[in-house]
Amino acid sequence: MTETDAIVALITLFEREGYARVEPAVLQPADVFVDLSGEDIRRRMFVTQDASGAELCLRPEYTIPVCLQHLHTHGAEPAGYSYGGPVFRMRPGESGEFMQAGLESIGRPDASAADAEILGVALEGLEHLGLTPSPTVKLGDMGLLNALIEALGIPPAARRRVIRAIVSGQGLDSLTDTEGQSQIGHAGLLAAIEGQAPHAAKAFVEDILSIAGIARVGGRSAGEIAERFLARAANRTGLPDESRMVIERYLAISGDPDQAALAIGDLAQATGLDLNAPLRAFEERTGFMAARGLDVERFSFSAAFARNLDYYTGFIFEVQDPRRTDGKPIVGGGRYDGLLQHLGAKAPIAAVGCSFWLDRIVEMPR
Known part of the structure; x- marks a missing residue:
């Protein structure tokens, strides 16, 4: 089976399930991806300029372009989309141009x-492609993590830094202040941006650099310099030892979804933290998975599991082929309820989706 064959098979399934095929433009505005996915993605994008000097990139993924197209055609109305085609992103040891297929569910109130459904259709898609043996399914929940950190009363700047440390895979040990005295010379700027929303703080730093006539320093763009200042500002706000211990206890929770729900409930009761709403959503989602015939006991939940994209807000998952030795997923996705508002919607719009790495799927023997 070729990657093109795989796209045809998957799109047939997705359209049957109500996800209409779309094909956003290959050239996309670069700043959108940097703003919403972090400066890390800039180093992996293929960037160019149009005739007016505006920065463009070859489409590094489909989710953001599909969301932009949805806002233009449907606004806040619910719709489901499928796609299949090339994306362009630098990957160590792998081609920078590769084929992806996927689906996005936008605007549904029954989260x-x-x-x-997204996970169920994804697993059915792998069955259609003849994947054997049974894939490994990893689950996480950014909604629970965010609710825990908010319930602990951690200040916004430190909260963002904790989330970034976990999402990047560096863990809480990376929160130790290694900047030392280097912050003293920038104390005024750091104080000015501390506690601001990331987009506002980044824009402020970029404006300061622009006024000073600075475009690049040491090979870093203004956006990358702004990210470093944001990290330093967050570093000025410590994480209390008691909060760190609670977060570490949470991150140690793992097991199948039912086991994890019990452990999270026990943690909430022991610490007196209100996690009722996200825990109910977690248990409700597990119930819907079971109702679809999914064998939830075979799924592995880890509180420490995160996907390295900043826009996820709730349920996340990855599917792996157990024959692969590199640990790279063949399908990945999750919920991103805040993304469309960042892209221009007047209010948050519920959304969830996933993507298939077709090159990793077809290279394995059927």
Whole structure:
């Protein structure tokens, strides 16, 4: 089976399930991806300029372009989309141009059912492609993590830094202040941006650099310099030892979804933290998965599991082929309820989706 064959098979399934095929433009505005996915993605994008000097990039993924197209054609109305085609992103040891297929569910109010459907259709898609043996399914929940950190009363700047440390895979040990005295010379700027929303703080730093006539320093762009200042500002706000211990206890929770729900409930009761709403959503989603015939006991939940994209807000998952030795996923996705508002919607719009790495799927023997 070729990657093109795989796209045809998957799109047939997705359209049957109500996800209409779309094909966003290959050239996309670069700043959108940097603003919403972090400066890390800039180093992996293929960037160019149009005739007016505006920075463009070859489409590094489909989710953001599909969301932009949805806002233009449907606004806040619910719709489901499927796609299949090339994306362009630098990957160590792999081609920078590769084929992806996927689906996005936007605007559905029944979030738990939509989450279960996306995972269910993804696994059915792998069956259509003849994947054997059974894939490994990893689950996480950024909604629970965010609710825990908010319940602990951690200040916004430190909260963002904790989330970034976990999402990047560096862990809480990376929160130790290694900047030392280097912050003293920039104390005024750091104080000015501390506690601001990331987009506002980044824009402020970029404006300061622009006024000073600075475009690049040591090979870093203004956006990358702004990210470093944001990290330093967050570093000025410590994480209390008691909060760190609670977060570490949470991150140690793992098991199948039912086991994890019990452990999270026990932690909430022991610490007196209100996690009722996200825990109910977690348990409801597990129920919808079981109702779809998914064997949830075979799924592995880890509180420490995160996907290295800043826009996820709830349920996340990855599917792996157990024959692969590199640990790279063949399918990955999750819920991103805040993304469309960042892209221009007047209010948050519920959304969840996933993507298939077709090159990793077809290279394995059927």
